[in-house]
Amino acid sequence: MSEVTGDRLKSFIERVERLENEKKAISDDIKDIYLEAKGQGFSAKIIKAIVKLRKVSKEKRQEEQELMELYCSAIGLDI
Amino acid sequence: MSEVTGDRLKSFIERVERLENEKKAISDDIKDIYLEAKGQGFSAKIIKAIVKLRKVSKEKRQEEQELMELYCSAIGLDI
Amino acid sequence: MSEVTGDRLKSFIERVERLENEKKAISDDIKDIYLEAKGQGFSAKIIKAIVKLRKVSKEKRQEEQELMELYCSAIGLDI
Amino acid sequence: MSEVTGDRLKSFIERVERLENEKKAISDDIKDIYLEAKGQGFSAKIIKAIVKLRKVSKEKRQEEQELMELYCSAIGLDI
DNA sequence: TGCATATTACACACCC
């Protein structure tokens, strides 16, 4: 591998590492928000569930719910 | 739940969603870098392995340091 | 640390390691069952959800559901 | 879903539940060992650290081996 | 599309 090639490779690696650091910082910020919410009496767990809920479409959620109910009725589990 | 409380809750949710979008954008940037590297003939798999190796090496050093401190504190040795 | 003490310590470590290996083997068996179920056309995801469901009491599930609905109505999210 | 299908589903669920119970029993045994060790004056935290260290050392060796093979295959070197 | 991996979420255990 030529020196130039090595430099380019190094450049790629460092760019990735820089972005991963930024990503990590944002993750930490998100954690802080959950802590803040918790400090004001909100349940972090529920907030996370809502954020997730808003991501996936209503149709998809209903599909899963229906499959779940089908399985439960098949084994006689009352939910 | 009062309207004010609902507003604060909504604010938390939207802040989280905004940060998650930023995080997603960074992930996409990282993906682009790997594509670019691949376009220049580098193996993305190898680059990822190197990035990971550099990360775990750093973490391993920290872990060993912490383990040493744990041992020292366990035997009452002040370092 | 005396030799006897060292031997006892070693014994504890090895007993833990042996049990952790057994635990790992069981985890693998569980994974195999999910694969088998999947191979017969069942959704592993849903089965896991059901197993989890049977673990927690009905009351607890309802509580979480109600809290969730309270939060959603507070931010005007129709679920 | 036919009754037969429901029975098969139920069988999968019960097999998983049985194995999870076994796993739980082993976890409890491990906890007992730590209590016993503590009762003899050993630090559970340190023992856990040692067990973990022995585990990751082994894993790390394997990872390095795999990385080496990855590098070699990347440059077309047959080892 | 199925598999491997990486991230994320959760629950349990320990400590104060």
Next chain:
DNA sequence: GGGTGTGTAATATGCA
């Protein structure tokens, strides 16, 4: 008993 940390489980992503 409450908060923190750790270990495990689940999900989402990316590659073959």
